[in-house]
Amino acid sequence: MSAGTYFDAGEQESTQSVAAEMQAKRLQEFLKGRRDHLDLSQEAVAERLDISARAYGNWERGRVKEWTDAKLYALAEALEMSEFQTARLFQYAAGRVPQPEVRTRLRRARSSTRESSAFLGDYTVMMDALALPTFVTDPAWDVKLANKAYRDLFRNVRFHPTAMPSQNFLRFGLFHPDAPSIFADHLKWQLAMLAQLSSSLEQHSEDNGLQAIRRDVYRHPALRDAYLTDMPAWVLGTGADLVHHEGAVRELRHPDPRLGLKGCRLVEETPRSLKSLGLMRLTLVLIDLDERIVPRSRGTHDHHAA
Template identity: 30%
Template sequence: MELPGGLGGNDAPDGESLPELLRSWRNRAYPREVSETAAPRRRRSGLTQRELARLAGVSERWYGNLERGEPAEYSEGFLDRLSSALGLGEAERSALYLRAIGRPPTSAVAPGSAAAAGMDLTLQQFLDNQAPNPAFVTDLAWNVIGWNDPLREWFPWAAQQGNQMLWALLAPQARKQLVDWEGSWARPYLGQIRYARAQHPDDEALASLEREILARSAEARKMWNLREVHEHADGDLRRLRLPCHRGREVSVRIVALRLMRSDRLRVNVLMESGRAVGA
């Protein structure tokens, strides 16, 4: 079967539009806990546009434009997060790319996927052993590819293979949950992105992350123009005010690690003040 415009593929249904495909994929997706405030309710299977937009790290309006088939500069990072949220296979991911931006994905495997980044059982066991401290793994572009149960309790969005930087810099709730948002979190994070871009200037996932953040936030553009550079957050003491802590402010020491087998993986452990790793 052939895709519109002569772009073909046996796994892409002939004649189906992008809106039709997206609605079908969204309706079959498994409902997840994507809202921190939504009351439990009886519902059918599938995700709402609002839920899917939150999982993909964009506004409901931005996702709605895509589902209506409106042309825009949709980034690879956004399309890959959408693929992950919808649980698409690689053929379906390619179909999404072809219909949304007219070309296949740069990588045959989604860069934010565990398979692409090298997540395995040994690394997952290491994360689990850090409990009760939250721990997680990100790839080079800060896509969360592995986590333990405490991390999922603290940051529910991360368990949907979210992106650490997009949530921290663009999500409205991040400004409330990350104490001293601009000074302690946003500016250091932008400095880390700048440093990573200097180290890996040809990495498309990093370039896409930078473009998306700067395109969606005037405040981020203003901080970016300060041209600050930060290598990592290892050893930093920062404060959080999360819903799971019921309004209590928590101080955490960040332990950031690199694996010897790959310089493209980051392991992070959040040590609550007075609590040791593996305690």
């Protein structure tokens, strides 16, 4: 390569750098001008965008790895820009024109999110009126909503960085050292939870949360052996998992001494509105242990009872 070629390449790189600096400067002046016109501080704009003031400062200086449509349209709304000003913003920040159909999709998505949040807020109020512990999870068993009775059940549980019952129901049952104090027949609960983990992974194999739980199971030799050997044999023998075998009664010890040791059925009762959001509602139905129903085979009831 000749010296002239090296010079041309260096000159081109320098020209591109200068152009990028000029573009960043134009963007900064444009955004600051809008801010000043609206009499807004950087902190106030950051609050509108739901980001930190430091992050917005980087936005205003053009220090953004990628200007996505979502970021640019959010910025345009935060600074109350007209369509013409929005087009200038796209040119200064990303060197392209805005796409109105993308903005329409983003607005619909935000509207749907707001409606979902409002619905879940109302649903939480309804759940708090229920006497039985009730909670709502996503496919990875992260607890999204829980009522007062659920919180009361786990009120004495010590802090754990990854396995709090308010965070993930499976993680609590499998990994929290206080789980046996609540789930009295803990080994049975663990088998059921390992079965549910396996079932959930079959349906959502790419879910990072479920994969992380399985990795943590494999790090505990006893749990790993139960997952690979005991649980499959248990499922084969009973056809049961944590949710769908609703007749199964396991023991649960409530911290309220008036309740104490109870039988517990875990019952799924998910309304269509929650299913549409990819959520599942579960209730811990507490019963007296002497009320447990033992299923009998056909033709064995009358003469055997006698």
